[in-house]
Amino acid sequence: MNPKKWSAEWVWGDGEASPRNAWRCFRHTFALPYNGDGGEASAKLHISADSRYVLFVNGRQVGRGPVRSWPAEQFYDTHEVGPYLHKGADNTIAVLVLHFGLSNFYYIRGQGGLLAELELETAGGTAVAAATGAHWRTIVHGAWQPNAPRMSCQQGFAEIYDARRWDEAWTSPGFDDNGWDAAIRVGAVGEGPWKTLVERDIPFLTEEKLYPKRIESLRRVKAPAWTAAIDIRTAMLPDSVNHANHVQYAGYLVSLLVVREPGKLTLGTPSGGRMQNVWLDGKPLTDPYGVAPERYYDVELERGDYVLQIDVSATDHGAAWHFAADGSAKFEFRSPLDGAGASATPFLVVGPFASAVNIDELGIVPIDRQQPDFVRARGIASVGELTSFAEWTRPLEAALYTEQDAFGASVWQPEADKYAIPQQLERALSATPEPAVLPLFEHGDCELVIDFGQEESGYIGFEVEAEAGVVLDLYGIEYLKGDYRQHTYGLDNTIRYVSRGGRQRFLSPVRRGFRYLIVTARGATQPVKLYETYINRSTYPVTDAGRFECSEPLLNEIWNISRHTTRLCMEDTFVDCPAYEQVFWVGDSRNEALVNYYVFGSLDIVKRCLNLVPGSKEMTPLYVNQVPSGWHSVIPNWTFFWVIACAEYAEHTADAAFAKHIWPAARYTLEHYLAKRDESGLMNIKGWNLLDWAPIDQPREGIVTHQNMFLVQALRKAVELAAAAGASSEESAGLAAAAASLEEAINAHLWSEEQQAYLDCIHADGRRSAIFSMQTQVVAYLCGIAHEGRKERIESYLIEPPTGFVQIGSPFMSFFYYEALALSGRYDRMLDDIRARFGQMIEHGATTCWEMYPNFKENRANPDQLTRSHCHAWSAAPGYFLGESVLGVKRAAPGWSRAVVEPNPCGLKWARGGVPLPAGGHIEVEWRVDGDVMNLQVSAPEGVELDIRGPEGLRLTTKTSVLNVL
Known part of the structure; x- marks a missing residue:
C-alpha cells in the first residue's frame, strides 16, 4: 500500500510546545460548492493528534482518537463525514485536542499537535477541501483547568471543568471565532516527533449510551x-x-x-x-x-x-x-x-x-x-x-x-448522614421529561450513589439544571458493601464540574471504568435538577460470537462475567483494567487473546497488540512489559509470553504474512535473552522477575526458575513461528538447540532431590532458594521440563499440592494452572477450582473477574477489600477453558482447517455453545449425557475437518452437519 500524501501540516498554538494537561480547540470553516449532480462518492477526514482528539463536523461529534502510538509511528484515523456536510453552504470542522504534556504508561511525551485533512472523492477524482495550516483558528479551552490532578501514574489527568468559562456553541458553523488566534505551523508530515504516519489498523471503538440501574444511597455529607x-x-x-x-x-x-x-x-x-x-x-x-x-x-x-x-x-x-x-x-x-x-x-x-x-x-x-x-x-x-x-x-x-480536589472531598467526609431514598430520585436513572430533584440540606451537601448494575467502561455524561457556581463532583468506584466503599486510592477517578447556570449537558472525553458513580452537589442554595446520568460505553466492536451454556447455572454465570471482563478490557489494545490503569500489559494480553478467540473471535486487535511490542526495541532489546509506554520496565516472562502469543496467532489464523513480518523481531529479542545465560547455562538476569503476586521467591537479580522454563517454551514456539514464516530450519536451529540446552541446565541445577520439586530460584549471591511454590511446579509441567519420574511427581502436585508450598495467588496464574490440568487430562480438578475461585467472586456480587484472590497481601490492611481491581482481563480464564475443555473444541491444524471436538462433561448433564473461527463461521457443539450415553451434535463450516472423540466411560452417538460458506 502506498503511503498517503498529505497536504495538511501539523499545527498547534502559541506558547509551550508540550504544555501540561493542555486542552486546545481548533476550527476551520470552508465552503462546499453544490455541483448539482450529487457526484460526491464520499468525504473522508483524515486526522491525528498528540495526544487525544474529539472531532466535530457542523456541531456533530463524529469520532475520537487516535489509537495509542509510538511517536515514530503515529497512527491516524479516517472518518467518513459526508453525511454531516452541507452542500452549497459553509461547513465547520472543529477539533478538541488534549495534550498530556508528560509521559505515562500508554503515552510517550511528544509535543502538542493536530493534523487534519478533508478529501472529497468524486467521479472526477480526489480533491482536498480542507487541511490544517496557519489559516485554521485556535484557542485554549477555557473550561478545563490544566492544573487538575493526575489520575494515576499510568494515566493522564482528572477533570476540573468550569462551565462558566466557556461557550459550548464553539463547534457550530455560526460561531464567531474572530477572537481566536491563528494556528501555528509545527511542521510538515514527517517532521517533529511523528516520523511516520500509519493508517489506523483496527475499527473505531463503540459508543453506546447506557443508563444506571438503581439509586444505591442518599446522604448528607460535608467535605x-x-x-x-x-x-x-x-x-x-x-x-x-x-x-x-x-x-x-x-x-x-x-x-x-x-x-x-x-x-x-x-x-x-x-x-x-x-x-x-x-x-x-x-x-x-x-x-x-x-x-x-x-x-x-x-x-x-x-x-x-x-x-x-x-x-x-x-x-x-x-x-x-x-x-x-x-x-x-x-x-x-x-x-x-x-x-x-x-x-x-x-x-x-x-x-x-x-x-x-x-x-x-x-x-x-x-x-x-x-x-x-x-x-x-x-x-x-x-x-x-x-x-x-x-x-x-x-x-x-x-x-x-489545585484546591479543586474532588477526590479528597469525596473520600474524607467529616460528616455523613444516610437518608431514605425518595422515589422521585429514580428519574435520574433514565432520560425523562421530569428531573430528579436533589434534596437541599441546610448544613451540608447532597450525595447520591448511582449503581450502573455492572462494571462499565467509557465516558460519563449528564444533564442538569443548577444555579451558576454549584459544584458537581462525580467519582467512580468499583465496589461497595453496606457502609464500606472501596476508594480508588492511587487513582483519582473524578470529575469536578462547575455549573454555568441553567440547564446544561456535559459528556466527559476522558475514559473511565467503574460500577458506582458517586454524585455530590456542593454549594447549592436552590434545588439541583438531574435530568439524566449515563455512560457512553466504549469498547472494541465485538459481537457475542462465542457461546457457552451448560446444566450448571454457576458455570454459566462465571462464563458470562469472563466475557464481560474481556469486553471491557478491549480498547484500542487489550488493557489490564478499565479503571486503574487502561494499560496494554504485554504478558497479560497473551491469555486475553486466547479468551477472545473463544468468546469474540476478533483478530485485528490481537495482531495490533503483537505488532506494537517491538516498537520498544529502541528502549531495550529485551522489550518492555507495557507498550507504548514511558516506563522502561522489563518483565522477562512478559516478552516470552509475547513470543508464544505470536506463534499462537500464526497457528490460529494460518497468517503466513504476519509470521514472516514478526519472526525477525521475535528472534532478535530471544537472542539477546540467551546472551544473559551464565556459566551454568541458565539465564541470570536483573529485572522485574515476576510471574504471580504470591510470595514466591522471584528476586530482581539471579536465576529465577519459572523464567528459565518459560524461556524454553518461548524458544520452542519461536521455532514453530519460524516455520510458519517460511524461514529455513538453519535460521531457527540455534534457538532449538538453546531450548534443549536450557532445559538440560534447569534439570541439572534447579531440581531438589530432597523436596522432589523445582526450587524457585538461585539468588545473585549463589544462595539456593528455600522456598518451593506451586507456581514453579505448574510451569515445569506446562513447559515440558520434567520427564519420567519427575513428570509423574509434578503431575501429582497439580492435584495434591504439597504442604508448605506457596499456593497460587492470582487468577492470572490460575490460567497456567488450568493449562497444565488440561494437559494432564484433569478437567474435573479444573472445574472444581473454577467453581471455588470464581464462584467466590459471584457470591460477592461480582459482574467482572477480579485481579486478585481475596485477602491477599495487598488487601490485608482492610478485610473488606477483596481485591484491587474488580475488572481485570488477565483473570478471565473460564471464558477460554469452558469452551476449549468442557465444550471440547480445540484447534488441531493451522487456521482451524482441522479441529478436535472432545467434550469433558465432568458431571455436567449437558452443554452447548459455539466457537468462532478465524475465517468466519463457527463450530457449533451440543452434547447431553443420558446414563452411559453421550448424544453429541456438531456443525462446522465446509472445509473444516472434524476429529470427534467421546469421553472415556461413555458411549458416543454423533450427529454432524456441514455449514455452507459464502
Missing part, C-alpha cells in the same frame, strides 16, 4: 474545610515528565498555617503516604490514625502562625498527592515567603536533597536519605530558618497544585 492535590514528583524533579520510570527523592513541603480563631484542627491525607513525619513549628505531630492508607493528625491550636513541614520523601511513579484539613479552628495556608519570592500556591518545595531515577531492568538505585542538609532541615521551627536552605527552596508551581 473538609480545605483540600488540595499536589504533583510532588514533578515539583521535585521537573524533568521526570519525560519518562514514567520510578524516581526517588528526599525533600519537604513547607507552608505557613495561619490560625485566625483557636480550636481543634485535623491535618491528613485522604490518599495515603508521605505523612510519617510532620512538624508544626519544629515539633513533630504524633499519634496518627485512619484506616490505611489514609492518615490524620489532630492538634489543638491557638491563634497565630505555624510553620507546617511535611517530609514528602518517596519512591514515586507519578500521581497526585491529596492533602486536607478540617476542624473547629479558623485557618488558612499561605506561602511562608513575602513579596516577590511568594508563591502563587501556599507551599514551598524544599529539596530534593538526594534523588535518583530507577529503571527496573537496571535495578533500584538507592539514594542517600541521610544526606546531611536533609537531616539538618528536619523540624524547621520558623520562617527565618528557611534561609539556611535557600539553595534547595523554591515556590510550588501553580500548574502542579
Whole structure:
C-alpha cells in the first residue's frame, strides 16, 4: 500500500510546545460548492493528534482518537463525514485536542499537535477541501483547568471543568471565532516527533449510551474545610515528565498555617503516604490514625502562625498527592515567603536533597536519605530558618497544585448522614421529561450513589439544571458493601464540574471504568435538577460470537462475567483494567487473546497488540512489559509470553504474512535473552522477575526458575513461528538447540532431590532458594521440563499440592494452572477450582473477574477489600477453558482447517455453545449425557475437518452437519 500524501501540516498554538494537561480547540470553516449532480462518492477526514482528539463536523461529534502510538509511528484515523456536510453552504470542522504534556504508561511525551485533512472523492477524482495550516483558528479551552490532578501514574489527568468559562456553541458553523488566534505551523508530515504516519489498523471503538440501574444511597455529607492535590514528583524533579520510570527523592513541603480563631484542627491525607513525619513549628505531630492508607493528625491550636513541614520523601511513579484539613479552628495556608519570592500556591518545595531515577531492568538505585542538609532541615521551627536552605527552596508551581480536589472531598467526609431514598430520585436513572430533584440540606451537601448494575467502561455524561457556581463532583468506584466503599486510592477517578447556570449537558472525553458513580452537589442554595446520568460505553466492536451454556447455572454465570471482563478490557489494545490503569500489559494480553478467540473471535486487535511490542526495541532489546509506554520496565516472562502469543496467532489464523513480518523481531529479542545465560547455562538476569503476586521467591537479580522454563517454551514456539514464516530450519536451529540446552541446565541445577520439586530460584549471591511454590511446579509441567519420574511427581502436585508450598495467588496464574490440568487430562480438578475461585467472586456480587484472590497481601490492611481491581482481563480464564475443555473444541491444524471436538462433561448433564473461527463461521457443539450415553451434535463450516472423540466411560452417538460458506 502506498503511503498517503498529505497536504495538511501539523499545527498547534502559541506558547509551550508540550504544555501540561493542555486542552486546545481548533476550527476551520470552508465552503462546499453544490455541483448539482450529487457526484460526491464520499468525504473522508483524515486526522491525528498528540495526544487525544474529539472531532466535530457542523456541531456533530463524529469520532475520537487516535489509537495509542509510538511517536515514530503515529497512527491516524479516517472518518467518513459526508453525511454531516452541507452542500452549497459553509461547513465547520472543529477539533478538541488534549495534550498530556508528560509521559505515562500508554503515552510517550511528544509535543502538542493536530493534523487534519478533508478529501472529497468524486467521479472526477480526489480533491482536498480542507487541511490544517496557519489559516485554521485556535484557542485554549477555557473550561478545563490544566492544573487538575493526575489520575494515576499510568494515566493522564482528572477533570476540573468550569462551565462558566466557556461557550459550548464553539463547534457550530455560526460561531464567531474572530477572537481566536491563528494556528501555528509545527511542521510538515514527517517532521517533529511523528516520523511516520500509519493508517489506523483496527475499527473505531463503540459508543453506546447506557443508563444506571438503581439509586444505591442518599446522604448528607460535608467535605473538609480545605483540600488540595499536589504533583510532588514533578515539583521535585521537573524533568521526570519525560519518562514514567520510578524516581526517588528526599525533600519537604513547607507552608505557613495561619490560625485566625483557636480550636481543634485535623491535618491528613485522604490518599495515603508521605505523612510519617510532620512538624508544626519544629515539633513533630504524633499519634496518627485512619484506616490505611489514609492518615490524620489532630492538634489543638491557638491563634497565630505555624510553620507546617511535611517530609514528602518517596519512591514515586507519578500521581497526585491529596492533602486536607478540617476542624473547629479558623485557618488558612499561605506561602511562608513575602513579596516577590511568594508563591502563587501556599507551599514551598524544599529539596530534593538526594534523588535518583530507577529503571527496573537496571535495578533500584538507592539514594542517600541521610544526606546531611536533609537531616539538618528536619523540624524547621520558623520562617527565618528557611534561609539556611535557600539553595534547595523554591515556590510550588501553580500548574502542579489545585484546591479543586474532588477526590479528597469525596473520600474524607467529616460528616455523613444516610437518608431514605425518595422515589422521585429514580428519574435520574433514565432520560425523562421530569428531573430528579436533589434534596437541599441546610448544613451540608447532597450525595447520591448511582449503581450502573455492572462494571462499565467509557465516558460519563449528564444533564442538569443548577444555579451558576454549584459544584458537581462525580467519582467512580468499583465496589461497595453496606457502609464500606472501596476508594480508588492511587487513582483519582473524578470529575469536578462547575455549573454555568441553567440547564446544561456535559459528556466527559476522558475514559473511565467503574460500577458506582458517586454524585455530590456542593454549594447549592436552590434545588439541583438531574435530568439524566449515563455512560457512553466504549469498547472494541465485538459481537457475542462465542457461546457457552451448560446444566450448571454457576458455570454459566462465571462464563458470562469472563466475557464481560474481556469486553471491557478491549480498547484500542487489550488493557489490564478499565479503571486503574487502561494499560496494554504485554504478558497479560497473551491469555486475553486466547479468551477472545473463544468468546469474540476478533483478530485485528490481537495482531495490533503483537505488532506494537517491538516498537520498544529502541528502549531495550529485551522489550518492555507495557507498550507504548514511558516506563522502561522489563518483565522477562512478559516478552516470552509475547513470543508464544505470536506463534499462537500464526497457528490460529494460518497468517503466513504476519509470521514472516514478526519472526525477525521475535528472534532478535530471544537472542539477546540467551546472551544473559551464565556459566551454568541458565539465564541470570536483573529485572522485574515476576510471574504471580504470591510470595514466591522471584528476586530482581539471579536465576529465577519459572523464567528459565518459560524461556524454553518461548524458544520452542519461536521455532514453530519460524516455520510458519517460511524461514529455513538453519535460521531457527540455534534457538532449538538453546531450548534443549536450557532445559538440560534447569534439570541439572534447579531440581531438589530432597523436596522432589523445582526450587524457585538461585539468588545473585549463589544462595539456593528455600522456598518451593506451586507456581514453579505448574510451569515445569506446562513447559515440558520434567520427564519420567519427575513428570509423574509434578503431575501429582497439580492435584495434591504439597504442604508448605506457596499456593497460587492470582487468577492470572490460575490460567497456567488450568493449562497444565488440561494437559494432564484433569478437567474435573479444573472445574472444581473454577467453581471455588470464581464462584467466590459471584457470591460477592461480582459482574467482572477480579485481579486478585481475596485477602491477599495487598488487601490485608482492610478485610473488606477483596481485591484491587474488580475488572481485570488477565483473570478471565473460564471464558477460554469452558469452551476449549468442557465444550471440547480445540484447534488441531493451522487456521482451524482441522479441529478436535472432545467434550469433558465432568458431571455436567449437558452443554452447548459455539466457537468462532478465524475465517468466519463457527463450530457449533451440543452434547447431553443420558446414563452411559453421550448424544453429541456438531456443525462446522465446509472445509473444516472434524476429529470427534467421546469421553472415556461413555458411549458416543454423533450427529454432524456441514455449514455452507459464502
